[in-house]
Amino acid sequence: MRTIHAALDLGINLIDTAPAYGFGHSEEVVGRAIAEYGGRDRVVISTKGGLERRGDKLFRNSRRDVIRTEVENSLARLRTDYIDLYFVHWPDLDTPYEETAAALGALQKAGKIRGVAVSNYSIAAMERFHAITPLSAAQPPLNVFEREALRDIIPWCRERGIGTLTYGALCRGLLTGTIDESTKFDGDDLRKVDPKLVAPRVSQYTAAVRELEAYARQRYQRGIIPLAIRWTIDQPGVSVALWGARHPSELSPVIDVMGWHLDDEALSAIDRMLSSTIRDPVGPEFMAPPERASGADAKIPAAPI
Known part of the structure; x- marks a missing residue:
């Protein structure tokens, strides 16, 4: 709650959440925080659907009836009568994209959602979806280390006037400078x-982080977090760079992100640093989507097309 209020005080006006984050708890916290803060019309709420909870697991399910139910549940948890941006969290390979698009288009016409969007979709999938219900935004991963979206998704969106809310600007904490070769991750931590x-x-990636940190300090008198976020925001076609915070103190870099840009010299220097330190680059492909359940027990894991 305090973190959300602090973000709003700083002028942040978009909050991205999803039922999958804490099985609805995140949406409830966001809804309560905005209600207590006031000014719903000044906040852009972005949430998602298409992941069905079964016990303690999530399965991709974007059928028409499921989407309708999820939107109503999100509206209740968020304490609002409309959602600004509603994303399909992952493509559901068992449900035609056209069915999901039509369902969201109907909800948009009813005033339940204002913008229809997709996350982790390929261009082929977005083209089918967009032909039925025009997309307002897409949400691909993008950061200094994971640039795949710059080659396809973002240019495709830019040509069509579709916004991009990129996620993972800090590469799951790697670009904060707090992770080194001795860092261990517990439980089911994706990292x-x-x-x-x-x-x-x-060792290659942490070496790159150290070089980026030193460059940010020397050239801009800023830390690596503002540099990493600024890099993402400055990419052509990027509308928003999303990153998370759990405590008000983690929002302090926001001030250092605004009011400046990376010039061509800086962008080239960053590329050279990565080329000299990272011999075996890898993208975000390891982030497998939740499984798709057909029937009571069937599980069909698959990467998004």
């Missing part, structure tokens, strides 16, 4: 399987 954070690549 345990991130190839960038295990041998042999972890």
Whole structure:
């Protein structure tokens, strides 16, 4: 609550959440925080659907009836009568994209959602979706180390006037400068399987982080977090760079992000640093989507097309 209020005080006006974050708890906290703060019309709420909870697991399910139910549940948890941006969290390979798009288009016409969007979709999937219900935004991963979206998703969106809310600006904490080769991750932390954070690549990536940090201090008198976020925001076609905070103190870099830009010399210097330190680069492909359940027990894991 305090973190959300602090973000709003700083002028941040978009909050991205999802039922999958804490099985609805995140949406409840966001809804309560905005209600207590006041000024709903000054906050852009972005949330997601298409992941169905079964016990303590999530499965991709973007059928028409499921989407309708999820939107109503999100509206209740968020304490609002409309959602500014509603994303399909992951593509559901068992449900036609056209069915999901039509369902969201109907909810948009009813005033329940204002903008229809997708996350982790390929261009082929977005084209089918967009033909039925025009997309307002897409949400691909993007950061200094993971640039795949700059080659396809972001240019495609830019050509069509579709916004991009990129996630992972700090590469799951790697670009904060707080992770080194001795860092261990507990439980089901996704970073345990991130190839960038295990041998042999972890030493390459942490070396790159140290060089980036030194460059940010020397050239801009700023830390690596503002540099990493600024890099993402300054990419052509990027509308928003999302990153998370759990405590008000983690929002302090926001001030250092605004009011400046990386010039061509800086962008080239960053590229050279990465080329000299990272011998075996790897993207975000390891982030497998939740499984898709067909029937009571069937599980069909698959990467998004």
